[in-house]
Amino acid sequence: xxxxxxxxxxxxxxxxxxxxxxxxxxxxxxxxxxxxxxxxxxxxxxxxxxxxxxxxxxxxxxxxxxxxxxxxxxxxxxxxxxxxxxxxxxxxxxxxxxxxxxxxx
Amino acid sequence: xxxxxxxxxxxxxxxxxxxxxxxxxxxxxxxxxxxxxxxxxxxxxxxxxxxxxxxxxxxxxxxxxxxxxxxxxxxxxxxxxxxxxxxxxxxxxxxxxxxxxxxxxxxxxxxxxxxxxxxxxxxxxxxxxxxxxxxxxxxxxxxxxxxxxxxxxxxxxxxxxxxxxxxxxxxxxxxxxxxxxxxxxxxxxxxxxxxxxxxxxxxxxxxxxxxxxxxxxxxxxxxxxxxxxxxxxxxxxxxxxxxxxxxxxxxxxxxxxxxxxxxxxxxxxxxxxxxxxxxxxxxxxxxxxxxxxxxxxxxxxxxxxxxxxxxxxxxxxxxxxxxxxxxxxxxxxxxxxxxxxxxxxxxxxxxxxxxxxxxxxxxxxxxxxxxxxxxxxxxxxxxxxxxxxxxxxxxxxxxxxxxxxxxxxxxxxxxxxxxxxxxxxxxxxxxxxxxxxxxxxxxxxxxxxxxxxxxxxxxxxxxxxxxxxxxxxxxxxxxxxxxxxxxxxxxxxxxxxxxxxxxxxxxxxxxxxxxxxxxxxxxxxxxxxxxxxxxxxxxxxxxxxxxxxxxxxxxxxxxxxxxxxxxxxxxxxxxxxxxxxxxxxxxxxxxxxxxx
Amino acid sequence: xxxxxxxxxxxxxxxxxxxxxxxxxxxxxxxxxxxxxxxxxxxxxxxxxxxxxxxxxxxxxxxxxxxxxxxxxxxxxxxxxxxxxxxxxxxxxxxxxxxxxxxxxxxxxxxxxxxxxxxxxxxxxxxxxxxxxxxxxxxxxxxxxxxxxxxxxxxxxxxxxxxxxxxxxxxxxxxxxxxxxxxxxxx
Numbered sequence: 001x002x003x004x005x006x007x008x009x010x011x012x013x014x015x016x017x018x019x020x021x022x023x024x025x026x027x028x029x030x031x032x033x034x035x036x037x038x039x040x041x042x043x044x045x046x047x048x049x050x051x052x053x054x055x056x057x058x059x060x061x062x063x064x065x066x067x068x069x070x071x072x073x074x075x076x077x078x079x080x081x082x083x084x085x086x087x088x089x090x091x092x093x094x095x096x097x098x099x100x101x102x103x104x105x
Numbered sequence: 106x107x108x109x110x111x112x113x114x115x116x117x118x119x120x121x122x123x124x125x126x127x128x129x130x131x132x133x134x135x136x137x138x139x140x141x142x143x144x145x146x147x148x149x150x151x152x153x154x155x156x157x158x159x160x161x162x163x164x165x166x167x168x169x170x171x172x173x174x175x176x177x178x179x180x181x182x183x184x185x186x187x188x189x190x191x192x193x194x195x196x197x198x199x200x201x202x203x204x205x206x207x208x209x210x211x212x213x214x215x216x217x218x219x220x221x222x223x224x225x226x227x228x229x230x231x232x233x234x235x236x237x238x239x240x241x242x243x244x245x246x247x248x249x250x251x252x253x254x255x256x257x258x259x260x261x262x263x264x265x266x267x268x269x270x271x272x273x274x275x276x277x278x279x280x281x282x283x284x285x286x287x288x289x290x291x292x293x294x295x296x297x298x299x300x301x302x303x304x305x306x307x308x309x310x311x312x313x314x315x316x317x318x319x320x321x322x323x324x325x326x327x328x329x330x331x332x333x334x335x336x337x338x339x340x341x342x343x344x345x346x347x348x349x350x351x352x353x354x355x356x357x358x359x360x361x362x363x364x365x366x367x368x369x370x371x372x373x374x375x376x377x378x379x380x381x382x383x384x385x386x387x388x389x390x391x392x393x394x395x396x397x398x399x400x401x402x403x404x405x406x407x408x409x410x411x412x413x414x415x416x417x418x419x420x421x422x423x424x425x426x427x428x429x430x431x432x433x434x435x436x437x438x439x440x441x442x443x444x445x446x447x448x449x450x451x452x453x454x455x456x457x458x459x460x461x462x463x464x465x466x467x468x469x470x471x472x473x474x475x476x477x478x479x480x481x482x483x484x485x486x487x488x489x490x491x492x493x494x495x496x497x498x499x500x501x502x503x504x505x506x507x508x509x510x511x512x513x514x515x516x517x518x519x520x521x522x523x524x525x526x527x528x529x530x531x532x533x534x535x536x537x538x539x540x541x542x543x544x545x546x547x548x549x550x551x552x553x554x555x556x557x558x559x560x561x562x563x564x565x566x567x568x569x570x571x572x573x574x575x576x577x578x579x580x581x582x583x584x585x586x587x588x589x590x591x592x593x594x595x596x597x598x599x600x601x602x603x604x605x606x607x608x609x610x611x612x613x614x615x616x617x618x619x620x621x622x623x624x625x626x627x628x629x630x631x632x633x634x635x636x637x638x639x640x641x642x643x644x645x646x647x648x649x650x651x652x653x654x655x656x657x658x659x660x661x662x663x664x665x666x667x668x669x670x671x672x673x674x675x676x677x678x679x680x681x682x683x684x685x686x687x688x689x690x691x692x693x694x695x696x697x698x699x700x701x
Numbered sequence: 702x703x704x705x706x707x708x709x710x711x712x713x714x715x716x717x718x719x720x721x722x723x724x725x726x727x728x729x730x731x732x733x734x735x736x737x738x739x740x741x742x743x744x745x746x747x748x749x750x751x752x753x754x755x756x757x758x759x760x761x762x763x764x765x766x767x768x769x770x771x772x773x774x775x776x777x778x779x780x781x782x783x784x785x786x787x788x789x790x791x792x793x794x795x796x797x798x799x800x801x802x803x804x805x806x807x808x809x810x811x812x813x814x815x816x817x818x819x820x821x822x823x824x825x826x827x828x829x830x831x832x833x834x835x836x837x838x839x840x841x842x843x844x845x846x847x848x849x850x851x852x853x854x855x856x857x858x859x860x861x862x863x864x865x866x867x868x869x870x871x872x873x874x875x876x877x878x879x880x881x882x883x884x885x886x887x888x
Contacts, residue, residue: 001704001707001816001817002704002707002708002817003814003815003816004814004815004817005812005814005815007748008805008809009805009806009809010711010714010715010744012802013715013718013802013805014714014715014741016798016802017715017718017722018718019688019794019797019798020722020794020795020797020798021722022681022684023681023684023685023790023793023797024681024722024790024791024794025722026681027727027778028680029727029769029772029773030722030727030730031680031684032769033721033731033734033769036734036765037718037721037734037737040741040757040761043741043753043757044741044745047745047748047750047753048748050748050750051748051817051820052817054824056831057820057824057825058828059750059820061852061853061856062856062860064750064752064753064853064856065861067750067753068756068853069864069868071753071756071757071760071761072868072871073868073871075760075764075872076872077875078765078769079875079876079879080875080879082768082769083878083879083882083883084882085776086772086776086882087882087883089776095776095778097679098679098681100678100680101677101679103676103678104676104679681790681793685790685793685797688797688801689797692797692800692804695808699804699807699808700804700807
């Protein structure tokens, strides 16, 4: 049976790969996917904490509640984010971040 | 004691309402005039009242700054002069300034001036005098610069203000010295401790005299008064002939009565004051003989008469000076308003050589102006005769050589006034404007007529209750040396003037020294202004440019801009950059929170 | 869950995560995300979080990733020619990730490890006493089964009722927002 640190390590590695993708990739959709990976990595930690901290002999469901909310909010975020990306693509004909630098000071 | 407070603050309220509420409304002149007439009425009600009333304006520890009113013969009499001339000038201005664009501003300024002047007259302590002294200077600045679009007017206003500031600086030191000596600022409580040396007291009085030198335009600060003639003529009549310039004499006399006449007689300062007055009166009279501008002649004549008054104060006969101030106020206001009527009729022509023949065109003005002239040149029977006689008496009594200087001025005065009257009013018109002149309307000639009556009769004993000081022998006449000298001077002056100028079309005498005002203005411009003021300006400019502009203002803005530019570079606009910064921040936070 | 299953799912998940970054084609990346999430769901189920595991499959892999694929195909994206321009982003990303992993290992090596508490018939039956007798949760627990969905529902509708309502509003706002965004583009 895997220990808590195993789960946290795996979760951290997933988060790291997500972060790496966000910094490295230029396709904004893939950046977005990497963000989802990072969210999911956090979810894994939460579920692991829930399982490893029992309350009255049962897993701590407060942790899973947070996961539930994160998934729901992430779904909403994806919907809005993708809509924005589509709008952006229509306006600029690109979704490559290095071509979207109008915030340059 | 409510009435004096109303008298003091009514003009302020009117000025404030005019400036803040009515603004450019057409009723401003009427409101201001009504207020001036109301103050005249109050002044009459206050005649003969005595007493004081005060409140603390500011308290610093044990020290109280008071706004207080002192009513006595001096202040109530002076109020008659101020409000009397003021009301007539207001009425005259209704017509004179009828077509002026800035007349609302003008009348607001007049109301404010009335407030300031009332404050000086009623003040019962030095601090209040000083406050209102400055306010008078300020309102005078506003009114001289009324036509500020004209560069000469703006310059004249600035000049008047600066000259006054020079005097006021001495005045302030004098006030502080006197405060140190007597321990009080209130006129009524002043006692000179026995331990104080006359030299110290002399120094204090001389410093205070500096204030009077500035305000009453004595040498060497007289240069602003002739230039102040750039203001509207009624203003010249009110401020630069009858009231404000007399404030110096009034204040000196106030100090003289507070400190006591005996104290003054001991002081060296009195001699200095007398000589300053005498020399001013002589030089001003000499300058007046060669001026072509009708208002400038009158301005120098005012200087000369103020010199007389100051001289009287210096001889410790301040009551004679005040009496002359009282009579002079009426006839000089009359002369100025008369010249205003002439200028108005001649379409703003001020050169007397371009007038002439006005006697037939403007009979009422001519008669009134003539009455003023008679009073000024001290024809026996007119008010000016009685008051000037008293000053000459005082000079003679003191046995000073100044008597002969004063007597010579008494020759010059009839001379230049005869010149002025003969050239401007008699003969034939010498320009188109003078040819088309016609009599002014009743709003103008009624004040002139009233002032003419006062000019003749204000020296008589039945008017005396109005005057701020009543010397002994006022209105009496004894045939003695003084009277003979003064009559001779009158005859000589008028005679020479008539012989030289009757029927002439241009000035037969040219004395460049007098015409150019002894080059005093030139000296000021070329030496003081160039070497002193310009150097100061250069220093200030350097300081302003480098320190204020360069370091403080510019430095701050440049600092902010370069700081901003630094951070602009951080804003690459690249998403990955931001994500990297965000991740780096998170890692740093973890590092600091967990590992440190 | 036996240890080898944990490592299996973890490996699947991490390979999926790495593949997301590695693939140039967005469609491949999206499918890698799906793989990653399947592995993740396996881990969830291994942690006895059956409900979360199921919605991870249903919502993420089923709905969200399909949406991603849909958008990718709608935009008809080409392969990226290069993943990153120049060495700088790569170096920055690698540096960042190494720093993160070092920190992670540092933290984990300092914290005391913990093995999973037992979750068997006895503990579950003991926990049944905290719930009303005769109801489904208590019955299941007494029978030695973990009524995961019922327990989540119970927590959600008792302790987290207000956040749930707010979440509903959020979803509504998101829906309207998406409609507004799309509509504006149509004009």
